[in-house]
Amino acid sequence: MRRISALIGKELKKLVREPAVLFLVLLFPLMITLVFGVSFGAVGGDDTTYQVGIVDENVGPYAIWSQRFVENLTTTEILELHEYEDNNSAQDELSVGNLQAVVVIPADFGESCDSFITYPANQSQWVNTTITLYLDQGSMIATAAVPPIVQQALVSTLAGEQASMSLPVGIGSPSFVDAERKTIFSYMAPGIFAFGAIFIIMIVAESLAGEREAGLLKRMSTTPISATEFMTAQGIAYMIMAILQVAVIFLMAFAIGYSPDASVGAMAMAFLIVTVFALCCVGFGLITASIAKTVGGATGIAFLFIIPQMFLGTFVSAGMTSGAGVAAGKFMPSYYVTDALTSLFLRGASVSSPAVLADLAIVSVLSVVIFLVGIVIFRKFGRG
Amino acid sequence: MTRSPSDKAIVLDKVTKRFGDLTAVDDLSLVVEEGELFGLLGPNGAGKTTTINMLCCLLEPTEGQLWVGGHDVQKEPMEVRKLIGVSPQETAVFSYLTGRENVELFGALHGMTKEETKKSTEFLLGKVGLTSDADRKAKQYSGGMKRRISLIMGLVNDPAIAFLDEPSVALDPQSRRAIWDFLKSQKKKKTMILTTHYMEEAEYLCDRVGIIDNGKLIALGSPEELNKKHGVENLEEVFLQLTGRKMREAV
Numbered sequence: 001m002r003r004i005s006a007l008i009g010k011e012l013k014k015l016v017r018e019p020a021v022l023f024l025v026l027l028f029p030l031m032i033t034l035v036f037g038v039s040f041g042a043v044g045g046d047d048t049t050y051q052v053g054i055v056d057e058n059v060g061p062y063a064i065w066s067q068r069f070v071e072n073l074t075t076t077e078i079l080e081l082h083e084y085e086d087n088n089s090a091q092d093e094l095s096v097g098n099l100q101a102v103v104v105i106p107a108d109f110g111e112s113c114d115s116f117i118t119y120p121a122n123q124s125q126w127v128n129t130t131i132t133l134y135l136d137q138g139s140m141i142a143t144a145a146v147p148p149i150v151q152q153a154l155v156s157t158l159a160g161e162q163a164s165m166s167l168p169v170g171i172g173s174p175s176f177v178d179a180e181r182k183t184i185f186s187y188m189a190p191g192i193f194a195f196g197a198i199f200i201i202m203i204v205a206e207s208l209a210g211e212r213e214a215g216l217l218k219r220m221s222t223t224p225i226s227a228t229e230f231m232t233a234q235g236i237a238y239m240i241m242a243i244l245q246v247a248v249i250f251l252m253a254f255a256i257g258y259s260p261d262a263s264v265g266a267m268a269m270a271f272l273i274v275t276v277f278a279l280c281c282v283g284f285g286l287i288t289a290s291i292a293k294t295v296g297g298a299t300g301i302a303f304l305f306i307i308p309q310m311f312l313g314t315f316v317s318a319g320m321t322s323g324a325g326v327a328a329g330k331f332m333p334s335y336y337v338t339d340a341l342t343s344l345f346l347r348g349a350s351v352s353s354p355a356v357l358a359d360l361a362i363v364s365v366l367s368v369v370i371f372l373v374g375i376v377i378f379r380k381f382g383r384g
Numbered sequence: 385m386t387r388s389p390s391d392k393a394i395v396l397d398k399v400t401k402r403f404g405d406l407t408a409v410d411d412l413s414l415v416v417e418e419g420e421l422f423g424l425l426g427p428n429g430a431g432k433t434t435t436i437n438m439l440c441c442l443l444e445p446t447e448g449q450l451w452v453g454g455h456d457v458q459k460e461p462m463e464v465r466k467l468i469g470v471s472p473q474e475t476a477v478f479s480y481l482t483g484r485e486n487v488e489l490f491g492a493l494h495g496m497t498k499e500e501t502k503k504s505t506e507f508l509l510g511k512v513g514l515t516s517d518a519d520r521k522a523k524q525y526s527g528g529m530k531r532r533i534s535l536i537m538g539l540v541n542d543p544a545i546a547f548l549d550e551p552s553v554a555l556d557p558q559s560r561r562a563i564w565d566f567l568k569s570q571k572k573k574k575t576m577i578l579t580t581h582y583m584e585e586a587e588y589l590c591d592r593v594g595i596i597d598n599g600k601l602i603a604l605g606s607p608e609e610l611n612k613k614h615g616v617e618n619l620e621e622v623f624l625q626l627t628g629r630k631m632r633e634a635v
Binding site: 002013017214 | 485
């Protein structure tokens with residue numbers, strides 16, 4: 001324990017004393033939080049509304065269901081609705097930027113809702129259907145914000161607030177959002193928490209490459225510290241850094257007005273998930289340090305791991321609707337971190353909800369596997 | 385050659401180390417007694433640091449066997465690491481830690497308690513004249529100060545066997561003399577293997593020296609014995625006689 005605690009202490013001193021590390025771990029995510037908070041409405045509230053076209057193809061005996069659905073969309077006050085006779089007219093408005101989204105309610109929507117109400121526990125009797133949602137690809141924020149609101153309205157129409165219930169109607173990317181006004185920043189915040197931790201990859205890689213260049217890794221190898229002790233210390237030190245990082249980002253987000261409707265338990269769960277994710281980032285850092293010959297090389301190679309995590313898994317990818325992009329995102333550990341935090345902070349999911357636990361499980365498994373792979377590769381190629 | 389390694393500090397038996405086509409150490413056999421201060425001399429690229437690295441468990445020999453403190457270096461590396469202290473050729477210190485923290489870190493890595501580490505650190509800082517600068521970050525140190533800190537990082541655990549790879553390089557005469565006096569005071573208390581390019585250092589400090597060239601041991605004995613054998617005044621003349629006057633590049 002003495003060896004491990006000494007190495008952890010050394011790493012934490014580096015965080016405080018090395019300006020580059022301090023910047024990447026704390027100041028950079030802090031700056032991102034502040035800039036995005038100011039830019040996207042966390043500071044001083046937000047009056048943004050989204051112009052959404054409604055094409056209601058559901059007529060006949062079950063028309064009441066689409067009316068209820070549209071009412072629920074209206075009560076959010078975030079969407080300003082415009083009804084269209086047909087999809088083509090709505091698409092014309094969308095293509096010239098007058099609308100940010102078009103919701104097409106299918107003809108069998110009412111029948112589907114009715115089947116759900118009649119046979120709530122018997123899925124084989126449900127009439128499954130899909131609401132088609134067209135989004136303005138030029139508005140990243142709208143593409144991030146509108147689908148969860150539509151999903152929430154759908155849930156309210158069919159099942160009240162039972163977020164985990166299966167439904168016969170889908171819209172492609174289900175999310176559950178409280179039907180209340182939120183700033184755009186609220187939708188970005190979960191991804192920003194994951195975004196900050198990603199830079200641990202670069203810090204670990206630069207740190208180990210630097211220690212190798214300076215002969216320090218070799219020097220430590222002449223002491224009785226085991227590889228297990230060394231790697232344990234690395235893992236713990238960077239998990240502590242991740243906790244500090246999330247705490248600082250949380251504080252900054254709160255300071256500028258971000259207030260997720262989340263319990264203390266949900267907050268603790270968010271910390272836990274980001275902390276576990278830090279282990280994954282240490283793993284990627286170890287792999288990077290093994291490949292890189294110099295500190296400069298480590299910085300460059302780190303981006304090979306950072307960019308996909310960032311663009312496919314965090315707030316940067318929040319509005320992503322490309323099938324390939326979404327599919328690729330599912331291979332990124334950061335995707336599950338962002339998803340879990342979105343569930344906790346935006347969708348009102350509880351700590352024990354299956355969605356959050358599934359995300360935690362996936363992040364944990366991926367993190368442990370990547371960390372172990374990192375250790376094996378670093379021991380073989382990285383110690384110099 | 386068969387030796388009983390148990391009662392010797394260091395034994396190398398027909399050790400060869402090759403890096404591809406290059407033979408850095410070639411069939412080297414050597415015994416260092418307990419409490420001896422042994423100097424390993426040789427021109428750049430002669431194989432001194434490779435030999436030290438093999439003894440410190442950093443490199444595996446291609447052929448042959450090495451024992452340190454009676455432990456087979458390849459079979460019991462952890463036992464060897466518990467016995468040794470290493471001051472490497474490069475000044476390897478953590479720049480963002482203070483001098484004191486660097487030394488204490490290595491005490492901790494050797495498993496010493498906080499109290500043992502503090503006591504040993506204070507003692508060694510005093511010996512190398514760094515007590516008053518001990519709480520400055522290493523990045524603020526001069527080259528000589530880093531060198532001195534690097535040396536005592538290898539001695540903080542009071543090792544039974546210390547490997548000192550060019551410990552006095554880049555030091556001013558005062559600092560060098562202080563280091564020499566300290567190392568001399570440690571003679572008989574611990575076994576020390578010293579590599580150096582300063583022949584007067586080897587002559588002043590070492591009980592015996594071995595001169596290596598092209599990976600082979602070409603001379604072995606006390607400085608006095610070697611001077612006498614080669615009919616010269618000092619070790620530098622012996623060195624030049626044996627290794628030639630042509631300049632070489634390090635490998």
